[in-house]
Amino acid sequence: MTEDTKFHHGDATDAAPIVEMKNIEKHFGNIIALAGVSFDVKPGECHCLLGDNGAGKSTFIKTMSGVHKPTKGEIYFEGKPLHFDTPRDAMEAGIATVFQDLAMIPLMSVTRNFFMGREPTKGKGLLKRFDVEQANEVCMEEMRKMGINLRGPDQAVGTLSGGERQTVAIARAVYFGAKILILDEPTSALGVRQTSNVLATIDRVRSQGVGVVFISHNVRHALAVGDRFTVLNRGKTLGTAKRGDITPEELQDLMAGGQEMAELEGSLGGTV
Amino acid sequence: MSQSAPVAADERVKSEPFLTKLMKRPELGAMAGVVLVFIFFAITADSSMFTLAGVMNFMTPAAQLGILAIGAALLMIGGEFDLSIGSMVAFSGLFFGVCVVTWQLPLIAAIPMTFVFAAMVGAINGNIVIRSGLPSFIVTLAFLFILRGLSLVGLKMATGGSTQLRGVRDATENDWLAPFFSGEAFGSLFAWLAEKGVIDTFKSGAPKVPGIPVEILWFIVMALAATYVLLRTPAGNWIFASGGDKTAASNSGVPVNRVKVSLFMLTACCAALVAIITVMDAGSTDARRGFQKEFEAIIAAVIGGCLLTGGYGSAIGAFFGSIIFGMVVIGLTYTDFDQDWFQVFLGAMLLIAVLFNNAIRKRVTGER
Numbered sequence: 001m002t003e004d005t006k007f008h009h010g011d012a013t014d015a016a017p018i019v020e021m022k023n024i025e026k027h028f029g030n031i032i033a034l035a036g037v038s039f040d041v042k043p044g045e046c047h048c049l050l051g052d053n054g055a056g057k058s059t060f061i062k063t064m065s066g067v068h069k070p071t072k073g074e075i076y077f078e079g080k081p082l083h084f085d086t087p088r089d090a091m092e093a094g095i096a097t098v099f100q101d102l103a104m105i106p107l108m109s110v111t112r113n114f115f116m117g118r119e120p121t122k123g124k125g126l127l128k129r130f131d132v133e134q135a136n137e138v139c140m141e142e143m144r145k146m147g148i149n150l151r152g153p154d155q156a157v158g159t160l161s162g163g164e165r166q167t168v169a170i171a172r173a174v175y176f177g178a179k180i181l182i183l184d185e186p187t188s189a190l191g192v193r194q195t196s197n198v199l200a201t202i203d204r205v206r207s208q209g210v211g212v213v214f215i216s217h218n219v220r221h222a223l224a225v226g227d228r229f230t231v232l233n234r235g236k237t238l239g240t241a242k243r244g245d246i247t248p249e250e251l252q253d254l255m256a257g258g259q260e261m262a263e264l265e266g267s268l269g270g271t272v
Numbered sequence: 273m274s275q276s277a278p279v280a281a282d283e284r285v286k287s288e289p290f291l292t293k294l295m296k297r298p299e300l301g302a303m304a305g306v307v308l309v310f311i312f313f314a315i316t317a318d319s320s321m322f323t324l325a326g327v328m329n330f331m332t333p334a335a336q337l338g339i340l341a342i343g344a345a346l347l348m349i350g351g352e353f354d355l356s357i358g359s360m361v362a363f364s365g366l367f368f369g370v371c372v373v374t375w376q377l378p379l380i381a382a383i384p385m386t387f388v389f390a391a392m393v394g395a396i397n398g399n400i401v402i403r404s405g406l407p408s409f410i411v412t413l414a415f416l417f418i419l420r421g422l423s424l425v426g427l428k429m430a431t432g433g434s435t436q437l438r439g440v441r442d443a444t445e446n447d448w449l450a451p452f453f454s455g456e457a458f459g460s461l462f463a464w465l466a467e468k469g470v471i472d473t474f475k476s477g478a479p480k481v482p483g484i485p486v487e488i489l490w491f492i493v494m495a496l497a498a499t500y501v502l503l504r505t506p507a508g509n510w511i512f513a514s515g516g517d518k519t520a521a522s523n524s525g526v527p528v529n530r531v532k533v534s535l536f537m538l539t540a541c542c543a544a545l546v547a548i549i550t551v552m553d554a555g556s557t558d559a560r561r562g563f564q565k566e567f568e569a570i571i572a573a574v575i576g577g578c579l580l581t582g583g584y585g586s587a588i589g590a591f592f593g594s595i596i597f598g599m600v601v602i603g604l605t606y607t608d609f610d611q612d613w614f615q616v617f618l619g620a621m622l623l624i625a626v627l628f629n630n631a632i633r634k635r636v637t638g639e640r
Contacts, residue, residue, distance in 0.1 A: 099523075103519075103520040103523040103524050104520060105512070105513055105516035105517045105520055105521070105583060106516070107512075107516050107579075107583045107584045107633070107636060108512055108513065108516055108583070112509050112512060112513075115509070116509060116513050116520075116521065116524040116525075116526060117510075117513070117521070117524040117525030117526045118524075118525060119506035119509050121506060128505070129500075129504045129505050130503075130504050130505050130506050130508065130509060132503075132504060156636045158636060159636075
């Protein structure tokens, strides 16, 4: 490593993985999208999944979150073999995915978004109602923990920045008991400052014992928070490296598949 | 590391003045509209418009429209339209008429049957929209004609060739349920107030206003109930979410399809309620009942702050939107203006409301 970051990084090497995926293969007709990928996530770590476009990152996380069923391979959840039939199953087991489109509604308030589909209620029978006071309180508190100071719980999500929305989505997943948080390119559309906010959020979540899967094609963002790094290329794992065992240049090379990148880099003067 | 140290307030977020906060309420436009229309008629109309009798006079059509508009508003917030509600009034009026006149059923049977019937038609509407994925605008436009046509054909079949079914009053007059759906409520209270000289009386001593027309009470109760559901129940959150972004909502576990079909059923039931009240009031039903009410209801909902794109709006707004409507329709008769200005006025109100709502939406979402 060339530089260290402000994050303390998880030290979860001994802990048993929450999810372990072994030799996962996924075929779509005659196209082999995944050809034997092994990956595991431990509590309190941030495991980065890196790969260029088309490497199979999306297929892999969709397999992990129950959208796709693997053609071959085993999935263990907390040590037991497990099959997810629907995304709902995965969600209930504690695997939450924050997709790029975020599942947020701009016109609705932060609180209403935060509890969408899972509103706290009070009262019984006909008097059963949305406990707005409690919802507002919880929402403000969770946002404060994530470092976002809302103007009020009724502030519309549409007025938040991209990074803040990302943080709301992450906070929501964690609040509702996620053990594994899959973040699909959370920083790809963000500016510098917003990116560092999201990375700080990942760090906070990790310190609560949640296992984070951080998908990215940006080596710098991955190195800033990652504990372990797995590179996917053409549907295969090119190995998992621990933080400190690998340099940014090596990661970059692995992602691009080596040769061409070296040539390109030469012509661009090492700016990529 | 579960620190929750207070985060410094962002210096770029200006604190909001009270007026801006108020501007963000969806019903503000309609409330401002009520005030403006009131001022307009206070100046131009005969002073009798704002006596108790005058108020009841314009509140009655406002209430009949408002019951529809509240249903339409909830459906619009849920992201769909129903252009068939006007025809639905005629169609469920026909069904109700047949129940009480042809089949001689008591109201305790006829009224629930009418609601169930309307809800079924609403469910058909909703299911076609959900399953086909077509815009509800087109599907319900088809039902606008289908239901209007069925009402005509059905009336002719029920009466042997006439487009009016008479005899509802005779059939329902002595039913114990009738006072809940027709006539005026609180008659004795008004008689007592007249006796004490609090309200105006005729020379005979009878009060000029015999009571509050029941539709006004239904209108108020429904506005309160709809507001409560929207703002204080999980179902309300689901309605906003379904209309705001149905993919995001269903990804978060909101039963979007169920919400939308229920809203179509509710809207149809609102039409059935208006049908029952107006048919009992008139003593007969005909094929033109509810003509063009779908547009008026949607206009009232839009004046009340509902966005055409869904996900935003309020029931209280639709309440005030309907009152504006009633005041204008009836109010013009108290002035020297030609009554046909009404349509011009209505169109202008709609245009202003849409422009206003658009600006509000941009403010709320922080769009630039």
